[in-house]
Amino acid sequence: MLQFLLRERKTAIDGLKGFKKQPLTPKLFGVMAEYTTKSKLAHLNPWRKTGSPTAGFPIEFLLAFDIFPIHPEAYACYAGSAGVTRRPIEEAESQGYSRDLCSYMKTSIGATDMGWPCDFGGVPQPDFYVSANAVCDTHIKWFENEARRHGVPYFGLDIPSHVAGRGDDQDLEREIDYVVAQFFDLIAFLEKQSGKKFSEEKFMRVIGKSQEACALYHEILAYRRCLPAGQYFEFQRLFMLPVAVMWNLDGCIAYYRRVLAELRRRYGDTPPTDLGSREKYRLMWEGITIWYKVDLYYWLAEKGARFVYEQYTDSFGIRRRRTTTFPETLRQIASEIITLPYTLNLEKRIAWMEQKIDEYDIDGVVLHANLSCRPAAAAQQDVKNAIQKSKGIPVLILSADMDDPRSYSDEQVRTRCESFIEMMEARKG
Amino acid sequence: MIAIGLDIGSTTTKIAVMEERKLLYTEIVPTGYNVEKTWKELFAATRERLNLEMEMIGGIVSTGYGRNSVDIATRRVTEIMCHAAGIRYSLPGTRSIIDIGGQDSKFIQLGETGEVTDFKMNDKCAAGTGRFLEVMARALESNLEDFGKLSLVAEKAARISSMCTVFAESEVISLIAKGEARENIIAGIHDSIANRMVSMMGRSGVVTPVAMTGGVARNEGIRSALEKKLGISIEVPATAQVNGAVGAASLAS
Numbered sequence: 231m232l233q234f235l236l237r238e239r240k241t242a243i244d245g246l247k248g249f250k251k252q253p254l255t256p257k258l259f260g261v262m263a264e265y266t267t268k269s270k271l272a273h274l275n276p277w278r279k280t281g282s283p284t285a286g287f288p289i290e291f292l293l294a295f296d297i298f299p300i301h302p303e304a305y306a307c308y309a310g311s312a313g314v315t316r317r318p319i320e321e322a323e324s325q326g327y328s329r330d331l332c333s334y335m336k337t338s339i340g341a342t343d344m345g346w347p348c349d350f351g352g353v354p355q356p357d358f359y360v361s362a363n364a365v366c367d368t369h370i371k372w373f374e375n376e377a378r379r380h381g382v383p384y385f386g387l388d389i390p391s392h393v394a395g396r397g398d399d400q401d402l403e404r405e406i407d408y409v410v411a412q413f414f415d416l417i418a419f420l421e422k423q424s425g426k427k428f429s430e431e432k433f434m435r436v437i438g439k440s441q442e443a444c445a446l447y448h449e450i451l452a453y454r455r456c457l458p459a460g461q462y463f464e465f466q467r468l469f470m471l472p473v474a475v476m477w478n479l480d481g482c483i484a485y486y487r488r489v490l491a492e493l494r495r496r497y498g499d500t501p502p503t504d505l506g507s508r509e510k511y512r513l514m515w516e517g518i519t520i521w522y523k524v525d526l527y528y529w530l531a532e533k534g535a536r537f538v539y540e541q542y543t544d545s546f547g548i549r550r551r552r553t554t555t556f557p558e559t560l561r562q563i564a565s566e567i568i569t570l571p572y573t574l575n576l577e578k579r580i581a582w583m584e585q586k587i588d589e590y591d592i593d594g595v596v597l598h599a600n601l602s603c604r605p606a607a608a609a610q611q612d613v614k615n616a617i618q619k620s621k622g623i624p625v626l627i628l629s630a631d632m633d634d635p636r637s638y639s640d641e642q643v644r645t646r647c648e649s650f651i652e653m654m655e656a657r658k659g
Numbered sequence: 660m661i662a663i664g665l666d667i668g669s670t671t672t673k674i675a676v677m678e679e680r681k682l683l684y685t686e687i688v689p690t691g692y693n694v695e696k697t698w699k700e701l702f703a704a705t706r707e708r709l710n711l712e713m714e715m716i717g718g719i720v721s722t723g724y725g726r727n728s729v730d731i732a733t734r735r736v737t738e739i740m741c742h743a744a745g746i747r748y749s750l751p752g753t754r755s756i757i758d759i760g761g762q763d764s765k766f767i768q769l770g771e772t773g774e775v776t777d778f779k780m781n782d783k784c785a786a787g788t789g790r791f792l793e794v795m796a797r798a799l800e801s802n803l804e805d806f807g808k809l810s811l812v813a814e815k816a817a818r819i820s821s822m823c824t825v826f827a828e829s830e831v832i833s834l835i836a837k838g839e840a841r842e843n844i845i846a847g848i849h850d851s852i853a854n855r856m857v858s859m860m861g862r863s864g865v866v867t868p869v870a871m872t873g874g875v876a877r878n879e880g881i882r883s884a885l886e887k888k889l890g891i892s893i894e895v896p897a898t899a900q901v902n903g904a905v906g907a908a909s910l911a912s
């Protein structure tokens with residue numbers, strides 16, 4: 231880090247300014263800092279193994295072997311928030327990675343190759359890589375390629391492509407068998423990497439923590455409707471990061487416990503059904519946030535437009551159901567990965583949004599047509615048409631990129647957002 | 660009271676003056692690089708020409724990408740709302756607007772009472788806009804005024820497949836080198852703009868009557884290419900090029 235600060239003074243200063251702009255409470259900052267510090271320490275510790283998984287990978291298998299999970303996507307989000315992704319992305323593109331590829335991937339590759347620390351997108355070299363095609367195919371190719379580049383082992387989980395919400399459980403059971411069988415291969419792979427024997431007992435302890443973190447996370451989300459607007463913003467940007475990358479860290483659980491206790495103290499043991507303060511325009515955001523453009527959200531807030539719900543945030547923290555036995559847990563994890571919320575069929579996904587539009591009294595929806603994450607931007611025109619028709623509220627498809635500022639034009643975005651606000655204003659009369 | 664609309668676009672700046680919702684005057688000048696100087700000069704020249712004292716002006720609405728530079732504006736409104744207001748003024752009852760401007764193209768859907776129900780704009784790229792046409796006119800050593808008429812006498816439209824302005828320009832140059840008739844190339848250029856526009860609009864969203872605005876609306880070739888592809892007829896108001904400014908003035912009234 232020190233070397234980086236000396237070598238890349240300007241980037242470091244710009245990055246720190248970017249971090250400062252984020253809606254980070256000191257407590258949330260603390261829990262995020264715990265993760266980056268532990269990543270760095272785990273990497274430096276010669277007796278501690280580290281593995282690099284993609285988001286959504288069942289990291290409990292790694293944790294059961296005391297292997298620290300190093301998440302490149304999380305670091306790419308940090309770099310995005312810092313507003314320093316342009317150079318790493320260009321570095322990756324100069325090596326031949328196409329402009330069309332995922333900007334998390336390119337940020338990660340570029341920042342790592344330039345020797346940047348993880349707070350700025352670089353990945354401390356892990357001992358191996360693991361990934362799954364549960365969310366996207368990029369996960370498989372990206373990590374396979376990283377393993378090849380760095381000459382370390384790779385393990386891939388093949389997750390069947392499942393369209394959830396159709397009620398054909400017969401298929402799901404077969405798919406679960408297929409994934410559970412691969413878990414045993416994964417265990418064998420990890421035994422080899424760590425030189426340790428797998429312990430079911432330890433694994434179940436780890437899973438217990440995940441389930442607690444995820445349950446807490448969703449209990450907190452249930453209070454969102456009544457929270458003051460300022461806090462929604464924190465949710466959209468950063469609140470899910472602990473549950474996305476470190477759901478097993480005690481710090482994450484302690485943090486969510488504190489937040490929930492505070493909410494219970496303020497609003498009672500069950501979330502109230504009334505809405506909290508009524509912002510001028512209550513918006514729903516769909517897709518990954520635009521990391522490098524926190525200003526956009528502040529600017530919208532100045533105009534009275536606040537995001538109060540996102541399907542994306544709600545989709546994290548999938549380990550919600552408590553399990554008690556090892557075989558049941560394996561099947562449950564497999565089922566959770568196969569039926570991630572984004573695998574829902576379009577009608578169910580639209581119905582979910584419509585329900586939230588009513589619950590949260592939403593005035594307009596913004597769909598982020600994310601140029602580098604096509605899975606997160608699928609079928610948006612259909613979603614837009616359906617919601618405009620059923621709910622009669624404006625829906626804006628905003629073309630940008632979560633981590634690549636070159637795909638963002640301030641003037642274009644502002645004109646579209648202003649027109650969108652004018653439409654909501656006209657509806658209110 | 661006098662109402663003024665100022666539409667500061669990327670290529671041209673337009674002014675419209677209304678009195679009691681009646682259009683009195685419009686003017687167009689190139690925007691140039693100094694946006695502020697341009698609108699100020701245009702505003703001063705208009706006042707001088709119409710003998711307008713500041714006290715006579717009841718409202719000024721600015722629009723277009725330079726709208727925020729107009730410090731004397733009583734309101735700043737986006738192009739979408741102003742184009743809708745302009746059409747409500749000149750062609751009431753219109754349900755869809757196709758606006759092709761200097762650097763962007765828009766498709767605006769209006770409800771039964773003329774309110775904006777949805778809009779789409781081109782993203783990230785100037786293909787299919789007025790700037791695209793300008794580049795092509797330069798490559799063909801022609802001027803934009805002749806473009807529309809020439810394309811109407813084309814035997815068949817040449818195929819321009821690239822969406823990118825720069826690549827399309829080299830396609831045009833190679834068509835010239837191959838001896839393709841100029842009218843056919845121009846018709847091909849119009850076709851490519853119309854294709855891009857139609858795919859942005861999505862056929863299902865086009866509710867008639869449809870109007871076309873923006874500087875490119877004066878080009879009959881593009882209008883007819885769009886009409887053919889959509890299978891509908893498209894109205895062009897006399898104030899097409901200043902429609903945004905007219906809308907702004909009507910909102911200022």
Ligand code: SF4
Pocket residue numbers: 332333334335365366367368369602603604605606
């Ligand atoms: S393509 Fe999307 S889902 Fe896949 S790694 Fe990139 S951001 Fe994540």
